[in-house]
Amino acid sequence: MKNGTKRWGFVANQELNTASGITVRGVLNMVMAAVDPEDPRSTIPLGHGDPSKFPCFRTSEVAEDAIVEAVRSAKFNHYSPTVGILPARRAIAEYLSLDLPYKLSPDDVFLTLGATQAIEISLTVLARPGANILLPRPGFPYYEARAAFSHLEVRHFDLLPEKGWEIDLDAVEALADENTAAMVIINPGNPCGNVFSYQHLEKVAETAKKRGILVIADEVYDHLAFGSKPFVPMGIFGSTVPVLTIGSISKRWIVPGWRVGWLVTSDPSEILKKTKIVDGIKGCLNISSDPVTFIQLGCSITTWATRVQILETASMCLQGGALPQILEKTNKDFFRKIINILRQSSDICYEKIKEIDCITCPQKPEGSMFLMVKLNLSLLEDINDDIDFCYKLAKEECVIVLPGIAVGIKNWLRITFAVEPASLEEAMGRIKSFCQRHAKRPQ
């Protein structure tokens, strides 16, 4: 005891502070704190990836009913197997196989607590001493945070705005060495709203194969493509290079709070089995928490519905009696509605940006929920950088936007267009008047 203060034998793990300092949520919380609580206007969140609170983004009734039924049945109150419940694994395998030239088996699928846990598992499994991983810049900072926590060295390759945010594959080749385990791609893209073409993904596969690394394909925004390019899953190239596919129902079904995701080995040559990566995944799941059991059943019903919707064959519908047909109709409309809102709101956002001098969007978004704009600070009087811009915008206009530094590129901004179109128009109007107010006056 010193000066009456007892010395305790415990301290918090400081690595946690370092790793969690660079998450989107951490940065957004800091920006949100700048909002004036006395301001009567509502705060418009253009910084997040969760539109579930907006009525137009409410999830499908099918999904809601599936959950209610699962709970009411009292059949899903038990612990889940660590890898997930078989019907849910099977449903996900079938859902993903629809877009692949080979058929996934339920054994290729591991249920996770959202895509977040799938990222955590992948990076933990690959983090042997001395290993490194190649991450996109701009990207999703949870990868950097998890890599830091697992002592996995990070090397960044750029996404190229002038090429529609395609990957700088020459940089990938140059960065990879004998200790590189994997490269991560996010498609459709967060934060850029880009969708990779088949041809580009083929080149990604060839580059990864040449360098002997696996591809982690984060497809959490799968099928949220509303531009000229369709969504192409990286697993299509699973025979060229082993792929770990990450996904969830968080975005396509707009239920991020349900915490259902998956980690899938899209690897028909079974390289990931031979190299014991699959054993590593199972081991990691053995020491992790499992997804909620009744939602896994709900998940299997909704993915089944999607399967029915896409296949549109009566024979498939018969397997579940009348129900799949009802689900088919509901879901078709639901997905179409969501895509239409995203297309409409991305158009609004893109067009309004053109009216604002100090920000430019190099690439019209074609997918996901975001776009990136470059800040021209030389046109602004009293704004130091992207963080300063977002702080002052939050304070003066109650609009939340993510500073580019949070996704790896300084003096850019990430804007979410996945909000109610009327709120988006209002927010873009406020950003415009903020920029006009802070515009440099002619000398």
Ligand SMILES: Cc1ncc(COP(=O)(O)O)c(C=O)c1O
């Ligand atoms: C690129 C990317 N990957 C993974 C996740 C996490 O997804 P989930 O909510 O399913 O955990 C997000 C969430 O925003 C994301 O944007």
